[in-house]
Amino acid sequence: MAVRTFTPGRAADRPAVLLVHGFGSDGHQDWVATGIAPALAEAGQEVIVPDLRGHGDSPAPSAAGEAGATALVADLLAVLDEAGAGTFDAIGYSLGARLAWELPTAAPGRLRRTVLGGLSPAEPFEAVDVAALHRAVADGTEPADPFTAMIAGMVRAHGDRAAGLALCVEGLRGTPFAPRSWTGDTPPVFVVGKDDMMTRGIEQVVDLVEGAELVTVPGEHHEVLAGAGFRRTVLEALTG
Structure with missing residues (x-):
C-alpha cells in the first residue's frame, strides 16, 4: 500500500495517529490537502496516511475478497506494524470511519483515541x-x-x-457495516455534518457506545473534512 508519513514537529508523549480516507478518495485529498495531517504532526504526533487498496497510489484489488472490510482492516494493521506503531490513535472519514470501527476488535488493546467522521449508520x-x-x-x-x-x-x-x-x-x-458494540477502551468521538444526509440516524450507533460524544459541524458530506469545525474537533479529541 502507498503510505505517507509525517514526522512530528516537536516531541509529544502520544502515539502515532492513523488517518483513513473515504471511498473514491485518497490520503492526500482527505488528510493532506485539508491540512489535518500537517496540523497533527505539528501538534506532536507521527501521522500515518495510507491509500486504501484500489485508491490513490495503492494497487487495485484483483478480486472482491481483497477489498472487503476485513481485508482492508488487515491492510491497515499491516501498515501500522510496518511503522512500528504498537499503540495508535485513529481518525476515519466515511468509509474510513467504517473501517476504523473495526480496529479495536482487530487489534485489541492497541487503539487509544478515535474520531469517526461522516459515518453512515447503515x-x-x-x-x-x-x-x-x-x-x-x-x-x-x-x-x-x-x-x-x-x-x-x-x-x-x-x-x-x-x-x-x-x-x-x-x-x-x-x-x-452492522455495528453491535464498541470494543475499544476509550469511546470514540463521532463527527457529522449538519447537512449530511448520509449520516442520518447516526444517533442509533452513538447510543451503542457508553460515553461516546457526537459533534455536529457545518456542511454536507463532502464539505466537512475541509471545515474548521472538523479540524478543531480532531485536534481537541487527540491532543486534549
Missing part, C-alpha cells in the same frame, strides 16, 4: 446491483437502478481505476 453499498455496476464499468451499460447508476458514474469518473473501485464496492457489500 451499509450504503448493500443497495448496489453489483452485476450491473461491473457491466457499467466494462462496457458503459447504464444500470436501470438509479442508485447503482449513481455509484457507477462516480466509479467511472476514476478512469483506469474504475474496475478496481467496482471490486471495492462488491467487497464492501459482502461485508456490510
Whole structure:
C-alpha cells in the first residue's frame, strides 16, 4: 500500500495517529490537502496516511475478497506494524470511519483515541446491483437502478481505476457495516455534518457506545473534512 508519513514537529508523549480516507478518495485529498495531517504532526504526533487498496497510489484489488472490510482492516494493521506503531490513535472519514470501527476488535488493546467522521449508520453499498455496476464499468451499460447508476458514474469518473473501485464496492457489500458494540477502551468521538444526509440516524450507533460524544459541524458530506469545525474537533479529541 502507498503510505505517507509525517514526522512530528516537536516531541509529544502520544502515539502515532492513523488517518483513513473515504471511498473514491485518497490520503492526500482527505488528510493532506485539508491540512489535518500537517496540523497533527505539528501538534506532536507521527501521522500515518495510507491509500486504501484500489485508491490513490495503492494497487487495485484483483478480486472482491481483497477489498472487503476485513481485508482492508488487515491492510491497515499491516501498515501500522510496518511503522512500528504498537499503540495508535485513529481518525476515519466515511468509509474510513467504517473501517476504523473495526480496529479495536482487530487489534485489541492497541487503539487509544478515535474520531469517526461522516459515518453512515447503515451499509450504503448493500443497495448496489453489483452485476450491473461491473457491466457499467466494462462496457458503459447504464444500470436501470438509479442508485447503482449513481455509484457507477462516480466509479467511472476514476478512469483506469474504475474496475478496481467496482471490486471495492462488491467487497464492501459482502461485508456490510452492522455495528453491535464498541470494543475499544476509550469511546470514540463521532463527527457529522449538519447537512449530511448520509449520516442520518447516526444517533442509533452513538447510543451503542457508553460515553461516546457526537459533534455536529457545518456542511454536507463532502464539505466537512475541509471545515474548521472538523479540524478543531480532531485536534481537541487527540491532543486534549
